[in-house]
Amino acid sequence: EGVLTQSPGTVSLSPGERATLSCRTSQSLSNSFLAWYQQKPGQAPRLLIYRTSSRATGIPDRFSGSGSGTDFTLTISSLEPEDFAVYYCHQYSRSGDTFGLGTKVEVK
């Protein structure tokens, strides 16, 4: 398994602002196998982005993913009140899966 390093650990923003979340992998991986999830308190995670940049069903287009190699980014173009949550990146490989430690997006 690789190691996924997410930064920042916490970001404080206001509704309407842009959020840029980073996920760095310890090994270069295929873009195909990098995903992002959102988790709100008391809820299960929800798939947002798969294959680096493809939005899952029902995910608004203010969420976008990008990156390649070892550096990946989740961008929320304009934060809505319901977007304040914790975000995790996830990588799949034949030897197993790894999650990052998460980035909390909190209200400033």
Added chain:
Amino acid sequence: EVQLVQSGVEVKKPGESLRISCKTSGYSFANYWIAWVRQMPGKGLEWMATFYPGDSEITYSPSFQGQVTISANKSISTAYLQWSSLKASDTATYYCARRCSRGDCFYAFDIWGQGTKVIVSP
């Protein structure tokens, strides 16, 4: 509708055994991997293992190998996670999640159960 419904809260003592369940519906159970993910209180997600009901293939995270056992009953489309001897450090919420096919979402976890909270305390 695809659903994963997990068993309820468990309160156990150290040394006790436990099996929690993840009942699936709305898709062909045998054809999709199921993963188990741990979330300790206030912490992030940790992948524990994935299981393929079609041929019972299991991949464990090295961190959890030998600590838990994964199984399933295909006749009732249900996956299980079990412990033979719980420790206080097993206190966490455990999620099951379906791994989608490469053609659908490139092996991401597209459907999640609601989580099972396990509390281990003397």
